[in-house]
Amino acid sequence: MGYETDLKLFIDGVWKGSDTGHTVVNPVDASAIAEVPYATKADLDEALAASERAWPEWRATDVEKRGATLHKAAALLRERADLIAATLTQEQGKILAEAKAEVLGSAQLFDWYAEDAKRDYGRTLVRPAGQLSRVIRQPVGPVATFTPWNFPIYLLAKKVSAALAAGCTVISRPPHETPGCTTELFRALADAGIPNGVAQLVHGDADLVSRTLIASRVIRKVSFTGSTGVGKHLMKLCADSMTRVTMELGGHAPVLIFDDCDLEKTLDMVVPQKFRNAGQVCVSPTRFYVQRGIYDAFIKGFAERTAKVKIGNGLDDGTKMGPLANARRPDAIETLVQDAKAKGARVLAGGERGDKGFFFQPTLLADVPNEAEIMNEEPFGPVAVSRPFDTFDEVIEQANRLPYGLAAFAFTENGRRTNLIGDLVESGMVGINTFAISVADAPFGGVKDSGFGSEGGKEGLESYQVVKAIHQA
Template sequence: MPAGEGGLGAADLRPRQTLTNQDDKMTQDTERRQSYPQVGLLIDGTWIYDRPACHHVENPSDESLLGPVPGATPEDLARALTAARKGFETWRRVPMAERAALLRRTAALMHERIEEIATVITLEQGKTLPDARNEVRRSSTFLEWDAEQLQRSYGRIVHTDGPLDQLVVREPIGPVAAFTPWNVPLSAPSRKISGSLAAGCSVIIKPAEETPATACLFARCFIDAGLPEGVLQVVFGDPAQVSETLILSPVIRMITLTGSVGVGKTLTGLAARGMKPVLMELGGHAPVLIGPDVDPAGVAAMASAAKFRMAGQLCVSPSRFLVHRDVYEPFVTEFARGADALRQGDGFAEGIDMGPLANGRRVEAISALVEDARDRGARIAAGGKRVGNKGHFYAPTVLADVPLEADAMHVEPFGPLAACVPVADMDAALSIANSLEVGLAGYIFTNDFAEADRLAAALECGSVAVNNFGSPGADAPFGGYKESGIGREGGMESLDSYTISKTIMRRAARV
């Protein structure tokens, strides 16, 4: 094996013991950081580590460096494309039952390695360890669902009046280029790799350089489950260079991204140059419509838990709270009280409700939104400031009386910031909710079921939750309206973007 190449090693995947006293806890924290796995490129079944670093991973809790990320060279990307082409020809011929079995084995390995994977997620991204464990569990459900769904990817027969039968079959579209973000470093890759492999496609994935080891451990699960060489490649590097190289290559036949609207437009433009389809799950700015007939304290308690989960760094995070004036003041009071009560700290600390933001850029972005809103007349009901002198911590923030022209009402905060606005009626709330060019998730709270149905039908969002802050899982489609994306992930539609229909016209006669 060439120098600088090899596997992650069994020691990198070993489970950890639970320690109780303070000295043991300090030892455990040290071990976590020292055992951060080496990040590598995965090309044609081989791990490559000896490339110049394109990034250095930072622990957002204390700003310490965890390790370098090797950047793929142009030659590496060319090798990855060649491997993906060959891997596709191998994998597309693997029987459906065997593909399903591999996805199930991979999901089982994820459960076995939950502590190792969750630990790395918290080290890289900062979310609390319980949230990280939940991400591993949730991500495994995508594989389990697709393992069943791929065996329901039926064709059909279209009868004609003549001697022809028309057979419609679904075939894998070809090698896929996938791009995933840092906020859900396992969940987003899981959706895309699972869908690609279930459909019979090979895939090259470029995860976020901020959270690379999570993707490497995930890829290791597929390899250990028996995935053939060349079917999955993992590459890192300059985002513009990597995306342009992959998308413009004739090898790649489909592109998928979870990311910002701006990046989605750029990648879609590149894809259009090769007439390649895209699956885009992009940003949002989720409205919350709260009617006059609810218990404001109860809804506020739910809002505090939902808004500040993962420090608000979720594309479905509720952001614009459009509250009927009859319950506005008690809602804001309780919402702010709930935000102030949240415990913030290192994601590994016990009893912590919210970790740090993922990087310093997010802290600066939230600070700018708060300052703009305050300058325009908004009231800071809770938070509104950085916390501590080390790490990327920002207090859970509730803004009240936010003017509609404030940046916080137009720019997705992607952080622990909630903007509250009083409205005279629910039609006014609906108008504000639909006023943006994004529409990923929306939320409605009312005890009037007829009103709930009316608002849900009119809300321009890909998913709408009524009297809860849930979002679709593996068994339901997820995606956005307008600039929030193209296509759907999950549910009966989970393989649609990775397959293509072929019509075979067969004449039932001798020639």
């Protein structure tokens, strides 16, 4: 299965190349598979001018017609799912089944927002006879999006589908590690008949693209998914032009395991989730706090299941976990594991990097002290850390200890306890006896250093809108 995507920039309805670029590598063996063209300053200026020109026409386009274009793009993504999934696996490393699910989830987002835009109701305020006050929402304007490599097409689709449905034009800069699958998303939009200048794709140097787009008065909104550090940097750039932002940043998800859970069922759920996409998931379950009475049984079962996770090329049948996405990740994971070991953690499974490519073994660490770096910084890799707890108050304190608050999970059969967990855990999303928290019709976002604003659900559409109050006497 070869790499079949033709990598181009998409600016003002035209596919074009560039004299500069970046080598795309397959993380299985670090082999070069393509060259992605990089946008120049002139390309970015052209994209900005086109986005500004196209916005009035797109915002005035009937919502049914906008929706039809998004539905067509969704249908094309489904038709091309096998090709796009294979491209994604070769670029990023995740197994083929996960890659195809990501493509189909992206199509679902386009379908959902195509319809949700039709339910974008305003409201009328109570006023004396002969007077009228109403509140409406309008598209914010041209938008710039920046997305990471861990879910490159889904996270891009989440932003682009909502922005287009709201009536905004979009300029998107995807990660250089995964340009092929993101190019295919824009190819689906182009083939669906999106007007010139409405949706544009600019691969390129992150600093040049971000500074150029954010400094322009054309861009009215920035949506970013990535690390907390980069998010804070982009927010500083946005401050100079008072550009609106949505920030979906890092996490370090706690998992609260209580002694009344169905232990075997819980283990069968948490282990595959931990090693999904090699742990490169912003809501990946990572800090496992286990009630002391079942702690030994839990980590024993976790270790046994972890040892059975088959790693390899994501295109091969039977592979359950592929490599990490780039050369930086195995080094970072190895450093964190060694630090934890030096501070007293026990390695119950894995703990070593692979022999080639960007592989790292599925790993379980037990009795990890809070002083270990991995208990304080998101590993973003295939490592689970665990420690016991005794009381409810203690585990809530541990869950809320860090400055992150993106996702949290808990497993218990006690109804009163589930209500308290939902109320007390400081997190934008809480999954209780489930990991299904990223769905088209629900908001997705964090608190504290995990960012602010939401994507998904009606909140995702509203993030690309401004509120206007109109008073008439």
